Amino acid sequence: MSRDTVVAGRYAKALYSAAVEKGITLQVEEELKTVVEVLHNDQEVKRFILAPRISQSDKLKVLRSVLQDKLSPTVLNTVELLVSRGRTDIFADLLETYIKIEGDALGIGDATVYSAYSLSEDEKTAVAAEFGQLVNRTIRVTNVVDQSVLGGLKVVIGDTLYDGSLSSKLERLEKSFNDKHRR
Numbered sequence: 571m572s573r574d575t576v577v578a579g580r581y582a583k584a585l586y587s588a589a590v591e592k593g594i595t596l597q598v599e600e601e602l603k604t605v606v607e608v609l610h611n612d613q614e615v616k617r618f619i620l621a622p623r624i625s626q627s628d629k630l631k632v633l634r635s636v637l638q639d640k641l642s643p644t645v646l647n648t649v650e651l652l653v654s655r656g657r658t659d660i661f662a663d664l665l666e667t668y669i670k671i672e673g674d675a676l677g678i679g680d681a682t683v684y685s686a687y688s689l690s691e692d693e694k695t696a697v698a699a700e701f702g703q704l705v706n707r708t709i710r711v712t713n714v715v716d717q718s719v720l721g722g723l724k725v726v727i728g729d730t731l732y733d734g735s736l737s738s739k740l741e742r743l744e745k746s747f748n749d750k751h752r753r
Contacts, residue, residue, distance in 0.1 A: 578663035601645040679707035684724040
């Protein structure tokens, strides 16, 4: 485990405790997602935050004015703390660890579902129900369209892959044929 992951874990625990105290755990998750998305995808923001010639106090003033109406004080304080300590590199790890802590506490699991086409809401609900029973959690589904799946689904929950894709079944069938012909 990297040092950044450990540090992010400490911040995530503290942030989760503060969010529980205020009753805003899911709101904090969404706000963190927004912060991570902005810091990783907006090149102007990234350059501004990393600019060595801009003082930390000026960075904080700008961030505070831009984010004050968009973030709860809990998340805004965390953002300010990490920026002032030059630790903007751990936001993605912070989010990932926060979601894990939150999921463990609330019995929520996140599933990434790979399919050849975009799933309807009913299909997502069915997948969430089926895998929720399997892992004994409430499942939130994120659908990723992946043409290589061909048909069926690949579902990733935590570190576990449930592969019911047609492409995987074909690969296993081909391997089986090749193994038989080698003997």
